[in-house]
Amino acid sequence: MNIFRFAGDMTHLASVLVLLLKIHTIKSCAGISLKTQELYALVFATRYLDLFTDYISLYNTLMKLIFLGSSFSIVWYIRYHKIVRRSYDKDQDTFRHYFLVLPCLLLALLINEKFTFREVMWTFSLYLEAVAILPQLVLLQRTRNIDNLTGQYVFLLGAYRALYILNWIYRYFTEPHYVHWITWISGLVQTLLYADFFYYYFQSWKNNVKLELPA
């Protein structure tokens, strides 16, 4: 474990807690894409298949349970909670996320480190995570005004993967044979997808104006 990865995990944790807090306290999911939340639940479900078979550390197991629990409860809140679901804008959240799932699954079947079920599922979760934010970014473009909790959520989500890239660089230089191109490239693509959002987020923060994304 290194400081970059720990900071990345804490940032990731903060992003899901910010979202849960927003939905649980103000009972609203305005501006939140259910599609992105469902994709994230699928990412964690396919990545943590080894949850009960490989014990790595208490930290690792605990964090996996938190990410699984929070992502599925966020989906539950938006889908079934009688108050929250009313604020879900399904007419705007129209990204066909199945168009993301299938290509990622095909790519995972073609490009992976080992052609086993677990490894293909794990690789699928990496590719899917890289693009899972797209429905949310599209929704933000459409609804234009971003309440600051949603803005913080997307920012933290992007920042965690950027910190992971520093972690991979650190591990590459400190651990022999630590080379994982699939992880690195999908992590880089993921971070680049946030790049324009980061730009507008910092602009609004610097000029102290409400975050607006260009249409």
Next chain:
Amino acid sequence: YQTRATKDEL
């Protein structure tokens, strides 16, 4: 060992 190293990240 290799797979163990890969999968120690979240």
